[in-house]
Amino acid sequence: MAQVKLNRIVKEYEGGVQAVKGIDLDIADHEFVVLVGPSGCGKSTTLRMIAGLEEISKGEILIGGNVVNDIPPRDRDIAMVFQNYALYPHMSVYDNMAFGLMLRKFPKEEIRRRVENAARILDIGMLLDRKPKALSGGQRQRVAMGRAIVRDPKVFLFDEPLSNLDAKLRVQMRTEIKKVHQTVKTTTVYVTHDQVEAMTLADRVVVMNHGVIEQVGPPTELYHKPATKFVAGFIGSPAMNFIPAKLANGGAALNIVLPGGISLPVPEARAKRYAGHAGKEVLFGIRPEHLTEVRPNDHRPNLAHLKLTPEVVEPMGMETLAHIWLEGAEVVARIDPSVPAEPGRALPLAADMGQMHLIDPQTDRVI
């Protein structure tokens, strides 16, 4: 068991292209950290540097307090689960899991004990004699995890392990991974581009973009208090609405003036925070789930009412998404399926201004 520490890590490719631009990260023992971001954000490169599969251009990586920059992957005491599982196609499930231990010259009985133990945790005991070809996607995923578990390493590394699975299986394996982590408690670094995976699995989420860390924090904190426009838009589905607006100083209180002249009051509690931006152009951010139909007896404080005309209505079953265009800005509202909504007909909506965000368009930071 070990902590992992990244000190000003830089990955620079030939020609000076920087994939990772000096990131710092402290991962505690037993912690489950998820690196999330769009493709090309540097998350996989970071993971591969921790694994020792990529050279570190600058900075230091410490595993369990030791600098591992110079240590080859096999001596780092890590285990990795790959996106395409990377099972050895010519070996049985048992041999796949035993291979790492065999190379390390573990005694036979010890190997058997460990493999059987891992097989029990993952419920793949009956597959041990099969070849990977004869396994389903979910079973392959389990074997790949088993290969990591038997090694009992200091750190587990997961590189988008669920992206080759279909949607249903992905949800199932997500729970499985969480369960395994709760059982073995090994420090885990997990890379994904799927923010739902990140939210559901992580103790802490690291949002990366263009080779830098945008924000680190527990899932709920990222959801409620995003630090940047990128995080605000990346976390949550459907994504947060961003509407160009003006913060108007309407006498006693601040108002947000949307395109089309709609004016929404800023809650008093936020007035002080936003005071410095009064009179300036801002981005008004509100999540679809905070832009709903008008409900009777809705006692949420800071509700603002407005009437908008959807152009596309998507019934999803448990909810309906209404797409509204406000002078070029697309706005999505999440309304109850029982509310009659049709394209072209004005719809009364309630905005929960207590959940709003303002973004400075100059810096893209949340104010």
Added chain:
Amino acid sequence: MSATAATPSAAIPGLGRRIGSLRKERRWALITAYISLIVAAIVMLAPPLYMLLTSLKTSAEISNPVGTPWIVRNPTLDNYWALISDPMFRGFFFNSIKVTVCVVVLTMVISVFAAFSLARMKFFGSQVLATGVFLTYLVPDTLLFIPLYQIVGALGLLNSTWGLVLVYPTLTVPFCTWIMIGYFASIPKELDEAALIDGANWMQMLTKIFIPVALPGIIAATIFAFTVSWAAFVYPTAFITRPDEMPLTIGVVSQLIRGDTFAWGQLMAGALLAALPPVIVYAFLMDYYIAGLTAGATKG
């Protein structure tokens, strides 16, 4: 949609005619295909068949043909027995086996290591070398046999099967390396990385992962090396003039032709016996054989 729904009675007979002509068209295509294939098969198989027929005839039957030469009237295995009991012919066979086994082993060792290195490890100039492999594959043996004749002669290996073992790799190594590069390159990179993390060194990665995973490619390359060295003709014709060092191809062509017409049966029997090993390999491993053949171009 609405148009067809409005006039169903008009649409259906027309449709019926179309289906009928489609079926007819398909049947004609199939008949043409089978006729072409049957004709092709007759043409392709006639020469080996005629060799077989001749090899089963007595010299008397060959020299005094009555009626069609395409049937055997008094089949006999005498020609085969005569060859099998002939120490010179057995010597050809032994020489062919010796040369082929040595060349196949040599080729596979050289090309598997080289292909692994070129496909995965990369070093200064490895790109140039990969192109070089491809180019040498294009150089035919008939361009090289004269300088090689001088070189082999200078090494004192003319009239020796070892001289052949030395030069045959020019025929086999480039192509085998080339297809092995293709097979190795198709192994996903994550597999090496998984092995690296599992603690394998380069040698273990090659022997425990790459060779077993690319086994079909290795079999295909081995078959290629085998058939090429077994069938090689230019080099032994140029370098070997002593019958006791000759491999089968040149042995049969040069030693069994005795100028008189009566040896035809034995000559055909010898040619067939000599052709047997590649044909057997082909019969049992056709899919690998074909994979190897096509890999060169499709992977190129």
Added chain:
Amino acid sequence: MALDATTVTAAGPAAAPAQPRLSLQRIARRRSTIAFLMALPLIAVIAGLVAWPAGYAIYLSTLNRRMTEFIGLGNFQILLDSETFQMVIWQSCIFAISAVVLKALLGFWLAHMLHHIPTKGQRIWRGLLLLPWVVPPALSTLGWWWMFDPSYSSLNWLLNAIGAPSVPWLGEPWWARASVIIVNVWAGTPFFMIMYLAALKSVPDQLYEAAAIDGATGWQGLRFVTLPMMRNIISITVLFSLIVTFANYDIVRVLTNGGPRDLTHVFASYAFQVGVLSGNIPRGAAVSLFMFPLLAVVAFFILRGVNQRNREMA
């Protein structure tokens, strides 16, 4: 770890600025050393048995018959002036071009027919039709030689049976040339067939379905879907075959050995005749070097095609 011993031999290759502090870099350097060592036997084969002999051939071709004197391009001069050699050039070109064209057309036709029959039966037909390619050519040519035999020709018997006159297969120059081409086409067509069949199989059925729905007839499907999709394989196969056919030796050696009256020699058999049998090594080397320009041109086109394809796919 015995790192140091091997890093020394790394010499230039890794070319990374020496930073002994970073042992991952050292591992990378060691890795390229191992890679180089693994490729060394291959380099030895290419350099020692292909590149060096090729260069040596050029040197040889500039010497006089006893290899005592440098005579520059003298051998080439003499060859080009000799009527026999002019004949060899023509004969080689006629042989290679007509054989390759025939092989390409017949192979394409057969591949198509094979592709059309139900998949179940394809294997056995493919197996039968590939047989001529499997038998070592020198040996199967012996069979043809026997079938062409002037007094016992079984082919002439078949011709006579249908009322046609006998053919002097190997006795008359034009028939001898045709015979060489027939045998080469017989042995080489299966290769084209297999290559084309592999290419045909790689064209997704959906493309044909899309074309059919767009209103394409069978021929249009062939013209606008099959041929463009197979263009690469066709050109590569044709170019490969052009080299091999141009440099062919076995068939001419067994069938005609250059006769009658040296009229059927190709480069390879003539080089053998001059260089090995008549003992004029330099002139033999010069003869085989005449194949080189063609090789270079063909190799250029193949490589360009391969590169282009790789770029398009990347």
